[in-house]
Amino acid sequence: MKKFALALTLVASCIAVHPQDDKTNYDEALTLIEVWLDAQKDFEDIPGISASIVEDQKLLWSGGVGLANQETQKPFTGATLCSICSISKLFTSVAIMKLYDEGKLRLDDRLSDLLPYYDLKQQFPESGPITIRTLLTHSSGLPREAGYPYWTGPDFPFPTTAEIDAKLSEQESLYPASTYFQYSNLALTLLGEIVAEVSGVPYETYIQQHILNPLQLSQTRPEMPKDLYGSDLAIGYSAIGREGEREKVAFFQANGIAPAAGFSSNVTDLGKFASWQFRLREGKTAEILKPATLKYMQSVHWTNPNWKTTWGLGFRVYKGPNGTTWAGHGGSCPGYRSSFEMDLKNKRAYSVMINSSGTNPMKYVMGMHAILSKMSAKDDSVKPEAAITSKDLSQYVGYYNPKPWSSEEYIGTWNGDLVMLNLPADKPAEAMTKFRHIEGDTFRRVRDNGELGETLTFERNAAGAITRYIQHGNYTLRINR
Structure with missing residues (x-):
């Protein structure tokens, strides 16, 4: 793989944007992050990685290393588009909660009342109802997937909405509702159908008009832009094989599964998405959602019986490495991995996108967080008598x-x-x-x-x-x- 060249004294200007922070100068930490990401890309044989770091309303850093397209040697940058897969669920969840704010649905509304054609078999007569709340928290007991093998390569045959609905009657619940956490793409897909049913407009139209346009997320789409594939949209590659190879993965469109896994974006837009949330949490007036509604979404609404999995309304909500509450979501689609994580107390967010499967974007989130935390923490190793050197x-x-x-x-x-x-x-x-x-x-x-x-x-x-x-x-x- 072609090396990504770093000019060591000018590393920041080579691959990243560093808006100056008023409180702490993070330049040395950000340079170290860039060096680390570039090295990890090579040692793990990853085609490309992009990342961004936001502190409240400021973009501290956005950049990329490696290649978006190995055939054309297209560089991977902070503007490179990728599938964000399950991070799509956050946009669907926000849409649902906007309808909730407007009084058009309730969290305890039954799925069967909102979608009259819903006829998936409930095999547990003792089960409680499947509601909006249980769908958002992955506690509905529904199967993980719709009734099609769309994660199977090489073609990834994602079904249409009509095809998904046509096979509901052939599926059945896995557990009684409100019993276990069972991650479900089907649940969030059906929430997308509820958005369309309740709003009276197609799901994609609602998302564009009520979320993406107001937040000026111009590089976020509820689909994969095929005309940009291989240029602005990174090509996805497989997990690494025994011989060290990564194969090119075929282009896919999530079709009816889009509300759960179909969006594309870049790390810069996800940074804007995070800034909106930090702004809204501190605000007094509604901006798409009411401030209290977003805070409610980012509170724990489900704890699994083993106490190891906690979930909010659409968001994964958990205790972060600094002991504060974090909220976010990860994504894994054919050829792409991503992670979007927010430290809610310190108002810092990290986004990572990788154009290959079998990788771990959360490692990079936590690595960046640890380096920045080391820079911003009180440095007990500096003795009062230790003079700063004048040496170059x-x-x-x-x-x-x-x-x-x-x-x-x-x-x-x-x-x-x-x-x-x-x-x-x-x-x-x-x-x-x-x-x-x-x-x-x-x-x-x-x-x-x-x-x-x-x-x-x-x-x-x-x-x-x-x-x-x-x-x-x-x-x-x-x-x-």
């Missing part, structure tokens, strides 16, 4: 080769110190080591308690360029990347 640290920035012991190291700057990041790293914040300037080309490791540890000394060639460093009596060469 940029001359040490670059990649180093520790083989055979590990794959690669990147040395960058971090709050007046150097930071070494071991690559690849599933948890990048835990793979960072800081070094403080002592004199000349000598640094010392900064321990977690702020004490200084072993030395790291850089060496130069006759022209004065850094060529390697010595640590614990052994050498590590600098490399070009």
Whole structure:
């Protein structure tokens, strides 16, 4: 795979947008995030990754690494479109709750009352009713899928709405309603049909007019734009095979399953979607939804009997790594993985899109969050007597080769110190080591308690360029990347 070139001293301008934050300068953390994403893309043999980070109403960063189309070498950027698959469910959920706000339906309305043609067999006579609420929380007991093999390649034969409805009578419930969490694309598909039935306009029209247009989400669609496939819309690739290959996945259109899995978007638009939610949660007036309604959606409405799965109204709601409430959703469709996650208290959101299956976008969400949190947290390792060096640290920035012991190291700057990041790293914040300037080309490791540890000394060639460093009596060469 062709390497994504990083100009180390200008990494931000190469692949990303960095609007300046008024409170904390995140530039060094964002540079480290870009380096980390680029390395992970190569080490995991991923075609392309895009990501964005939003803090309340500000886009802190948006960028991409790798390729949207391997045949044409089309770069993957923050503007690249992908299938967002199950993140589509959030737009369907917002549409349902807008109709709720308008008094056109209630959360305890029965599915069978809203869709007169609904005739899926309830095999548990003791079951409670299947309602809007149980559909939104995946506790309805409905099957996971409609009665077609649409996740089967190579053609992915997604049914139309009419075809889905025609086979309802051949399906039956899996559990009594309100008994277990059972993730269901069929449930959210039927909610999309309810949007159309109650509003009196096609589902796609309602979403466009009442959600996408007001929020100016111009790159979000309730479909996959076939005319943009391979250019603005990334080509999807398969999970990696035993021989290390990823195959091109055929283009698909979710058709009648669109309310559950059919949308396309990019990380920049999802950032706008997050900013709207942060704005609305703090507001006093309605903007598509009432503020109280969105907060209600992002509260826990279902806890599974094992206490491990919690869900809101459409949103996955859970305790995040900092102990605060997070809300969001992931997506997995043929050739694409995505994740959209919001730290509601700190008003920070992360979006990740990958154009290959068998990958883990949530790892990148949490990795970015951990790096930024490390930058914004109080740094106990900085002693009051520790002066910030006047040394030009940029001359040490670059990649180093520790083989055979590990794959690669990147040395960058971090709050007046150097930071070494071991690559690849599933948890990048835990793979960072800081070094403080002592004199000349000598640094010392900064321990977690702020004490200084072993030395790291850089060496130069006759022209004065850094060529390697010595640590614990052994050498590590600098490399070009």
